[in-house]
Amino acid sequence: MIAHLLQASLRQATSLLAVSALAFCVVAQMPADPVEIAMRAWNLPPDPDTIARLRMEWGLDRPLVLRWLSWLGGFVTGDWGLSFRTGAPVRDEFLSRxxxxxxxxxxxxxxxxxxxxxxxxxxxxxxxxxxxxxxxxxxxxxxxxxxxxxxxxxxxxxxxxxxxxxxxxxxxxxxxxxxxxxxxxxxxxxxxxxxxxxxxxxxxxxxxxxxxxxxxxxxxxxxxxxxxxxxxxxxxxxxxxxxxxxxxxxxxxxxxxxxxxxxxxxxxxARDYGVLLAYVMTVACLMALANLVITLILQLLDPRAR
Structure with a gap:
C-alpha cells in the first residue's frame, strides 16, 4: 500500500508540473500587456521608462522559462507574488476567499x-x-x-x-x-x-x-x-x-x-498573471488531491488490488 501511495503521489506531482508549465505558457501568451493595462487604469502617461521599470519589477522582461521556474519555486514555497490589479499578495487574497x-x-x-x-x-x-x-x-x-x-x-x-x-x-x-x-x-x-x-x-x-x-x-x-x-x-x-x-x-x-x-x-x-496562475494551480491541486484520496479508498475496497 505504501509503494502504491508513492507511485500515485509521483504521478500526481508529474501531472501538476505539466499543468503548471502549460498554464504558464498559455497565460503568458494572452493578448495585451498587463503593464499597459495597469497604466491606463492608473491614468499614467505611456512613458517608455515607466513601462520598462514596471516590466522589470514584475519580472516580465526575463525569458519565459526563467519566469516559469521563478514562479514555480515561489508557488511551492508559498510566495505567489503580488496581484497586478490590487497590489496585495496573491496568496493572502486567495486565503481570504x-x-x-x-x-x-x-x-x-x-x-x-x-x-x-x-x-x-x-x-x-x-x-x-x-x-x-x-x-x-x-x-x-x-x-x-x-x-x-x-x-x-x-x-x-x-x-x-x-x-x-x-x-x-x-x-x-x-x-x-x-x-x-x-x-x-x-x-x-x-x-x-x-x-x-x-x-x-x-x-x-x-x-x-x-x-x-x-x-x-x-x-x-x-x-x-x-x-x-x-x-x-x-x-x-x-x-x-x-x-x-x-x-x-x-x-x-x-x-x-x-x-x-x-x-x-x-x-x-487586467491580465493579472499571478491570480490566474494561482487559480489554475489551486484547482489542479484540488483535483490531484481528490484523485489520490479516491484512488487509495478504491484500493482498500477492492480485495484483488490488496
Missing amino acids: LPLSLGLGAAALALAVILAIPLGFAAALRPNGWADRFGRGLVVVVQAVPSFWLGLVLIWLLAAELRLIRPFSGGPVILAMAAVLIALPPMAMMARVLRRELLASTTQPWFRTAIAKGLSQSAALRRHSARAGAYALLAALRSEIGWMLGTTATLEVLFGLPGVSQFVLQSVP
Whole structure:
C-alpha cells in the first residue's frame, strides 16, 4: 500500500508540473500587456521608462522559462507574488476567499453523495418503480439544462416575482440554493451508476445464494452488494469532481458570492498573471488531491488490488 501511495503521489506531482508549465505558457501568451493595462487604469502617461521599470519589477522582461521556474519555486514555497490589479499578495487574497469556495463545494459534494445513495438503492430495489423513473428523468433534466440557467430561473422567480430573497446578499438561503444546484447533476449521475452496479450484483451466484438462505432483496443488497456499490459510487464521484468545481465557479459569479472565482473573473481583464496562475494551480491541486484520496479508498475496497 505504501509503494502504491508513492507511485500515485509521483504521478500526481508529474501531472501538476505539466499543468503548471502549460498554464504558464498559455497565460503568458494572452493578448495585451498587463503593464499597459495597469497604466491606463492608473491614468499614467505611456512613458517608455515607466513601462520598462514596471516590466522589470514584475519580472516580465526575463525569458519565459526563467519566469516559469521563478514562479514555480515561489508557488511551492508559498510566495505567489503580488496581484497586478490590487497590489496585495496573491496568496493572502486567495486565503481570504478560499474558505467560502471550499465550503460551498464540500457542502454540495456531501449533499450529492447523501442523496445519491438512497435514490440509487431505491431504484435498484424496484426497477421501473417511482424512484427509478424519477432518477432517470432527473438525469435527463440536469444533462439538458445548465445549472446557471436554473439559477437564473430561481433568481427571477424567488427574487423578482415572489420577492422572497435578496438575490446577491450572500446569505444562508443563497448559499443553500447554490449548493443544491451544484449537487444536482453529480447526484443524479451517481444514483444511476449505483443503481446499475447494484442491479448487476443481483445476477451473481453469491447474491442468489443469499436470497436462498432467507434474506430479503433489500437485506441482501445492503449486506452483500454494498462494497461493490461503494466502489462504483467513488469511481463515478472521481469523474464528477471536475464538473462540480466548474459549476461552483459559475454559480459563485451568478449569485455574486465573494469567493475565489469572483476575484479571478475581475482579474481577467487586467491580465493579472499571478491570480490566474494561482487559480489554475489551486484547482489542479484540488483535483490531484481528490484523485489520490479516491484512488487509495478504491484500493482498500477492492480485495484483488490488496
